[in-house]
Amino acid sequence: MTDVPTKTLPSGDELPRLGFGTWDIGGETVKEGVRTALDAGYTHVDTAEGYKNEAEIGDVLAEYDRDEIFLTSKVLSKNLNYDSLIESCRDSLERLGTDYLDLYLIHWPNPAVSLRESLDAMATLHDEGLVKNVGVSNFSAYQLSCAHHISDVPIAVNQIEFHPWFQRPDLVEYCRETDTVVEAAAPLGRTEVFEDDVVQDLADQYDKNPAQIALKWAIERDIVALPKSSSPEHIRSNFDLFDWSIDDEDLAALDDRDRDHPVYDHPARDWSGDVYGINQ
Secondary structure: OOOOOEEEOOOOOEEEOEOEEOOOOOHHHHHHHHHHHHHHOOOEEEOOHHHOOHHHHHHHHOOOOHHHOEEEEEEOHHHOOHHHHHHHHHHHHHHHOOOOEOEEEEOOOOOOOOHHHHHHHHHHHHHOOOEOOEEEEOOOHHHHHHHHHHOOOOEEEEEEEOEOOEOOHHHHHHHHHOOOEEEEEOOOHHHHHHHOHHHHHHHHHHOOOHHHHHHHHHHHOOOEEOOEOOOHHHHHHHHOOOOOOOOHHHHHHHHOOOOOOOOOOOOOOOOOOOOOOOOO
């Protein structure tokens, strides 16, 4: 079994630098995907309350040794007041069939709810042993600095959109300065970066596919990559990253592909939807 390199969190827990993302996968498809990933060697599974697939993932996790799996979930932005956040975490644990989460994230910032209130709830969950590590997702450097300032528990992770076309150097640098691990959601740009000429050329040069090139580059840049796929073949090939390397000059060529082009983290959002919506 291939050993996946890890990042050490403030708690001392080891976070695998490759995980299986489950956004937009549900039903039997997500069950097959998680099972394929765990059998291929992944030990890191990322889900969320808003993905609406925690129960299916829990069914699969029951077939494996829970303590060998690093499990992440996230609380919706509409549930960030103290009581709702506690309830959301307990509901996620029940659906996932586990007594604890290795990592629990605020999925999106919600300016309509006090961040202090949300982080107080996170601290309660941590103190009760329901959550081993606390983090955030889709936070700017400003929002993250506020979280660090007021949280009683270290903010271990910021999960953000990150891929060759959207590299966010200032945010990534701030995370590094504050010992906040960067996790890459959509590390393949939802397949858009497959069309990049440099990615394609390097795939040919290294006899790999474009996804492997983009993922290997992220990991070499000290980013935790969370690719998602519903294809067993792609799930397995996305894991095939650890017995080969990309030359420094080729990594630098990928560094130069930044277009400041997000595929989902756009400044303007529709806050009125039922899942991510903020009440008026």
